[in-house]
Amino acid sequence: MNPYTLPDAELDRLLGEDVPSGDATTAALAIGECRGRLDFRARFDMVVCGSEEAQRMGELRGLQAVGPRLASGSRAAAGTLLLSLEGRAAALHVVWKTAQTLMEYLSGIATATADIVAAARQGDPDCAVVCTRKNFPGTKAAAVKAVLAGGATPHRLSLSETLLVFAEHRAFLDEAPADSVRRLRRQWPERSLVVEVADEAEALRWAAAGADILQLEKWPVDAVDRIARQIPGTRIAAAGGINATNAAAYARAGSRILVTSAPYFAGPRDVAVSLSAS
Template identity: 50%
Template sequence: MNDCVLSDEALLRLLAEDVPAGDLTTATLGIGGAPARLEFRARRAMQVCATEEARRLFELGGASRCLVFSPSGTWAEADTLLLWAEGPAGALHRVWKSAQNLVEWASGVAGAAAALTKAAWPLPVACTRKNVPGTKSLSIKAIRAGGAIVHRLGLSETLLVFAEHRLFLDMPPADTINALRQRQPEKRVVVEVGEIEEAMTWAVAGAEILQLERFPPAAVTALRARLAEAGLKPLLVATGGVTAANAMNYAAAGADLIASSAPYSAPPADVATRFVRTAQGEQHG
């Protein structure tokens, strides 16, 4: 969790986007060489993520030293010191906003994942692959920092049969399940369903996992009862419309897992930053 998941190349691209031709204000004022320190603190309580990426960004941007005090995955109360960097003021100004944006965005995702995970306990919460495009590595780190697990990283690793796949099939459900097992014997078959009768059809056909798209909790309870009567025990994954406000209802209804993309759209956390003008040669530990 404490490793930087973004490459130096990716981090340098972030800097290039924000500072394509130098920091005009700092350069014009002529203050770039002044010794300085910059602190990141939690303005309000927050689940922390991406302080390691921020540290590496400061290092790449010319800071002489940067220390992380609150690693990814930790809970920080208001005013907790997250990290500080020291070096020439020009280097710190260059990196400041890019690093702050990284920590705020990733910590917002982590916080939302933590809230959903807490509300769903004891059910595990798996976050889907519907992250903001181009942010997969940091998105996955963020949801893990909040205690969630990965639903699937992409299309290459799981058998998840949607209605959009079934539109092109001409074989009965049982034959579909058998064909999938023959071709991918080490994989479990997941089928997304939209209502109880459809779920029963695929459970009878042999699907090991049913992904219940927008089932209200009452429908999950009813399906669990129908499956028990038939002696069937597929895992039930509640997805679509599950929030921290209603997650406990899905746990009580008989779901085995919650799948959600909601944390990816969480508002950023609020990180306070403070510059300090330091004396030439001053050291901090």
């Protein structure tokens, strides 16, 4: 699976961060025109992400991909060859660490996402996992690609395209839930209306008012199960603390959507690199 590739301008920017004024060591050793090969391998089992960007970084610096590349979203066993690049040593050294690190971080997110998706599907094969916008600022496009590679989808790409009513919004309102629902539907008739609720009484009020989805923040599993049975026509999204250890339980309790930020805090999946002369 290859959801998309980060644009060349972004990849150039990442490469430039590491080589703002050239590669001092390679230049001082006068080895830049030598030919070589850079191999990237999975050090541990992982769901791969970022291999397309790593290849494109090489191409932007005049390198050539050799042999097959393992696409983002693929599962790789430890030792699997992910990508090989050939060309001038100067370019190999420029691309090496940035490409390696990008794949490591994105593969960490993708692998953690895939683990949560697998757990959720054990609880309910139709349960969806969605990842929040709590990625490190400035990394959204890359983080979302990793989420997609892991089998989940974004919860909210931005404030501009979703309707999610928090208590922090309601603090400024002096009207009944049904009135808020009518106003939101009039303004954004094509959007699903999501409301985060704190307790069962709030859940029942907003379900009766016509909310499409109720987001239950940090609710225990038994409370999710109880409210899901009371309002079977309203979709339930469990949020807060969702991870691979509890996803199946929340899915079995009737939460058809699991909202999580956990993959963004997963450790990188190590990518082993070997650079050799050719």
